[in-house]
Amino acid sequence: MRKVLLMFCLLALAPGQPAVAQTTAKDVSKKTAEAWDAVKAYTVDKQKDAVAYGRKLVRETDAKISALEREAATASGEIKAQRDRDIKELKAKRAQAAKKLDEMGKATASAWDSAKDGFADAYKDLHQAYDKAVKKLK
Numbered sequence: 001m002r003k004v005l006l007m008f009c010l011l012a013l014a015p016g017q018p019a020v021a022q023t024t025a026k027d028v029s030k031k032t033a034e035a036w037d038a039v040k041a042y043t044v045d046k047q048k049d050a051v052a053y054g055r056k057l058v059r060e061t062d063a064k065i066s067a068l069e070r071e072a073a074t075a076s077g078e079i080k081a082q083r084d085r086d087i088k089e090l091k092a093k094r095a096q097a098a099k100k101l102d103e104m105g106k107a108t109a110s111a112w113d114s115a116k117d118g119f120a121d122a123y124k125d126l127h128q129a130y131d132k133a134v135k136k137l138k
Contacts, residue, residue, distance in 0.1 A: 039120040047112065051105040054119055058098055061126060065090050068133060086133035093129050097122040 039057075042050035065087065072083035100119040107115035 039116060039123065042116060043112075047105070047107070050116065051101065054101040054104060054123070057123060058094065058101060061094060061097070061130070064130060065094065071137070082136065083133075086129075086136065090126070090129055090133060093122070093126040097126045 039050060039054060042053070068083065068087055068090070072080055072087060075083055097119065100115070100122040104115040104119045
């Protein structure tokens with residue numbers, strides 16, 4: 001995931017090209033699936049590790065959303081309006097993922113699987129929305 005974040009940061013500095021459009025949707029989808037699988041693999045005895053990993057995923061997503069916001073700031077007209085709508089949707093999904101992450105951190109052993117799946121699904125929804133927003137930039 002660090003490589004993906006670094007790639008986004010480096011591409012954001014490249015002149016003339018939208019940062020997020022240079023990474024293929026297939027690359028992002030693969031990384032998202034790997035993260036989703038990793039979260040689902042944690043057991044309750046690794047709850048702290050799972051929450052730490054979830055926080056890392058959310059921070060990385062925050063950086064990606066920030067990159068989209070920077071691009072939206074330079075746009076105008078209907079393109080800016082569409083990007084602003086996409087960012088609003090991403091922030092709502094990010095808030096939902098953060099809520100599910102908080103629930104996962106507080107989950108009891110009996111609620112662990114449900115809480116873990118809730119975060120994994122919210123994270124997956126967030127990245128599907130991100131993929132959709134990135135595709136619109138192409």
